Amino acid sequence: MAMFFPGESHTFSEYLLVPGYSSHENIPANVTLKTPLTRFKRGEEPAISLNIPMVSSIMQSVSGERMGIALATEGGMAFIYGSQTPDQEAAMVKAVKDYKAGFVVSDSTLTPDMTMAEVMALKDRTGHSTMPVTEDGTAHGKLLGIVTSRDYRPSRDDPQMKVATFMTPREKLIVGDKDITLKRANDVIWDNKLNALPVVDENDCLVGIVFRKDYDSHKSNPNEMLDANKRYMVGAGINTRDYAERVPKLIEAGADVLCIDSSEGFSEWQKLTIDWIREHYGNDVKVGAGNVVDADGFRYLADCGADFVKVGIGGGSICITRETKGIGRGQATALIDVCRARDEYFEETGVYVPVCSDGGIVYDYHMTLALAMGADFMMLGRYFARFDESPTARVNVNGQYMKEYWGEGSARARNWQRYDLGGASKLAFEEGVDSYVPYAGSLKEGVQSTLYKIKSTMCNCGAKSIKELQQKARLTLVSSTSIVEGGAHDVVVKDHNHQTVSYQ
Numbered sequence: 001m002a003m004f005f006p007g008e009s010h011t012f013s014e015y016l017l018v019p020g021y022s023s024h025e026n027i028p029a030n031v032t033l034k035t036p037l038t039r040f041k042r043g044e045e046p047a048i049s050l051n052i053p054m055v056s057s058i059m060q061s062v063s064g065e066r067m068g069i070a071l072a073t074e075g076g077m078a079f080i081y082g083s084q085t086p087d088q089e090a091a092m093v094k095a096v097k098d099y100k101a102g103f104v105v106s107d108s109t110l111t112p113d114m115t116m117a118e119v120m121a122l123k124d125r126t127g128h129s130t131m132p133v134t135e136d137g138t139a140h141g142k143l144l145g146i147v148t149s150r151d152y153r154p155s156r157d158d159p160q161m162k163v164a165t166f167m168t169p170r171e172k173l174i175v176g177d178k179d180i181t182l183k184r185a186n187d188v189i190w191d192n193k194l195n196a197l198p199v200v201d202e203n204d205c206l207v208g209i210v211f212r213k214d215y216d217s218h219k220s221n222p223n224e225m226l227d228a229n230k231r232y233m234v235g236a237g238i239n240t241r242d243y244a245e246r247v248p249k250l251i252e253a254g255a256d257v258l259c260i261d262s263s264e265g266f267s268e269w270q271k272l273t274i275d276w277i278r279e280h281y282g283n284d285v286k287v288g289a290g291n292v293v294d295a296d297g298f299r300y301l302a303d304c305g306a307d308f309v310k311v312g313i314g315g316g317s318i319c320i321t322r323e324t325k326g327i328g329r330g331q332a333t334a335l336i337d338v339c340r341a342r343d344e345y346f347e348e349t350g351v352y353v354p355v356c357s358d359g360g361i362v363y364d365y366h367m368t369l370a371l372a373m374g375a376d377f378m379m380l381g382r383y384f385a386r387f388d389e390s391p392t393a394r395v396n397v398n399g400q401y402m403k404e405y406w407g408e409g410s411a412r413a414r415n416w417q418r419y420d421l422g423g424a425s426k427l428a429f430e431e432g433v434d435s436y437v438p439y440a441g442s443l444k445e446g447v448q449s450t451l452y453k454i455k456s457t458m459c460n461c462g463a464k465s466i467k468e469l470q471q472k473a474r475l476t477l478v479s480s481t482s483i484v485e486g487g488a489h490d491v492v493v494k495d496h497n498h499q500t501v502s503y504q
Contacts, residue, residue, distance in 0.1 A: 012360055014477055017474065033051065037257065041350055068080060079259050106132050109206075119131065235255065266301075274306060291358055311338045311375070354376035361380060394439055
């Protein structure tokens, strides 16, 4: 007879935190969100820790190089999607690793024969008024000059006037060489009263631009995820098919940690993948595995040597695995079960294997619940897909700005490797949908708002760290009536003539 798990399977929305005693020290400014990313032994420090408990999903519609840079800036980590060729993925990883904080690669580059009308159109599209002029119009072409809003007057100048006639030419520019440090670049900017400093290589080709405002921004990001060489840290997704070809290229590109991207991870395929990595790289290469939803699955992957284990099957907003295959488990119940097994494993072996909660996050407070239930960090898809830094297009749908968002198991992504069971090299049926999510602006503002909510709730629970939250948290199941009571009810809400951004 089949085994039946006792009790029901619950989601995050069925739980609330009950406040605990908080002292005068429990204020958001005193809360740290630093958390382990990779396994470690009792008494030792993890090789990699996150400064905030957030990583981005291994998805085409979420994690590209812009997401890698933006999330590392805030203290988290992006996992570049693996549903592309190994060379393409490695190039994205390398782009993040090569990015020098404060050194901006231009996305508004001109050629000398472009017109002022084209300059204005590009400015409207990108919002950037400082535009380098290169020989071929590429971001790394030979530098010929620069255009700022002070170089032309739309109200008076001919729209067909060529850039070459009003740009500041190269010979009049102050530039930095490619080996200049950010501190030195800032000194040059201030000493010469500049707003921007182009940086060129030995062939006078543009490397990037340092802006006065970006230096200030860099100094205000104390949580940046940086490696030993002061480069941004980034993860990369792999599959259980082509790892022998993909992993070496990702490591050469500089990936700091890998993660096996699979809809169901309690399988020999994951063991074979981890075994190959350990055989060729030992423990130097860090690799997460998953996804699982119970203690047996966790123990299996922990024994295989996974550096972290992802929890969640079918809970993602674009995932229809439960609907099509009938497998999965409520995310809250799965997480509680796995985290209990994680703690038992630590007691028995002295090895702590961090747990990542993947899926089921609808509201910001669900993140605090996930942490309280034992998660060390969360992998988020829809949450990050809403921001400017995701790779998808921003579109207008019925008067509202939206971002495109699709699952790896959708017909659009066709990531058959993620759902592979050793069969034909194709997606036999869909396990994800193609959709939209409400546009939410910049990642920085959105993440900082979410983190403040998490810290505030932790203070209500008397906790100043994630580990302390897990020890002190008190949770209660709520009825369907209680859930209704928790929102605005029995009132007519005023229309303040602005849209409230939601990601339900």
